[in-house]
Amino acid sequence: MRKKIGYVFFAFLCLFCMIGCQKKEPIELMPFENIEIKTTGWNKKAKVVIVSHKVHYTGNDETVQKLIHSLSYSVKDNKNLKNGDKVTINLIYDKKLAELANVKFDKTEYTYKVHGLSNDNRSVKTITKNKKDANTGENVDVAEQIITIDGVEIPASWNLSEEEIQDYVSYMKGMEYTDNTPDETGVKDDWIQGDSDVKTNRKNAKYYTKDYNNNDVNCYQAAYNYGQSSSQLYKVIPVIKDDKSVGYECIFKEKS
Incomplete structure (x- = not known):
């Protein structure tokens, strides 16, 4: 009888160890999926600025959420940039916290090509x-x-301030590009290809001038940067209300 109980106890112990030793699959986060990047300054004198980033996570694990809120980014060799330069953006995170949260990142660095200066x-x-x-x-x-x-x-x-001058010039040059980009058939096509090497799946987004101190240039630039930092085809169109332009909408050719 004791021998039988011993076998049962041993089997239970083995089962407990097997369950306890099984490690859950890590949660994968994509820290560069929705990153918004802006270049400020003039050609050969510019730098890259991280405007915003939003990491997609639908769970409710407090440790994961804490990790996401603690993420930051650094840009290597971020000075005197010119069109065509490539800079590396590195993810900065707490490795111990990531291990505790059982999280892995699809990328910890991202290469950004400077353009539009x-x-x-x-x-x-x-x-x-x-x-x-x-x-x-x-x-x-x-x-x-x-x-x-x-x-x-x-x-x-x-x-205008120096930054506002830069934004206005970029805005006007962007309008020229939009109005004069032919497609393969020779018909004007104002869809613009985003510059991100990371595949994105962004939705249309509206930007209102009232949220940018009624500065039309800055509002347009925000919508333009949102599209340009994606990997999708996009264009920026005015948002009209009561026959007046109240902002801009960045729309994508292939909706998510």
Whole structure:
């Protein structure tokens, strides 16, 4: 009888060890799937900025969530960049926390190709316009300075910051690209190919100028960056309300 009980106990012990020793499959996270990247500065003088990142996770494990919130990124050799340069973006994370959360990453680094930078070849000219004086009602000559950068004219009276000037020039150059990109049949096709090497599956997103201090340029740039940092075909279109443009929407050719 004791021998039989001993066999049963041994079998139970073996089963317990087998179950206890089985390790769960690690949770795979994709830290670069929804990363938004922006280049600031002029060609040969630029740097890369991580605008935002969102790691997809539908579970409720607090350790995993803590790990996700702690993620950050660093960019190697991030100075004096020019169009065509490639920079490496590294994921920074707590290895012990990742092990505790039983998480693995599909990638821990990402190569980004710098593009869309304009040359700071600015020139300034003064033009004279005949305008009606608000006080006297008489027509008077008014001098106005015009800044021209990479073929884009900007009135000095706009008082744009250096970053706003860069964004506006990028916006205008992007509009030129959109309007003049032919497809294989010779018909204009304003779909733009995103620059990400990592396959993305993004959904359409709307951006409103009210969320960008009513700065139309910054609003457009946000929508443009969202599409450009994807691997999908996209375009940016105005959001119209009451016959007025209130923002921009980044839409994708193949919807997720």
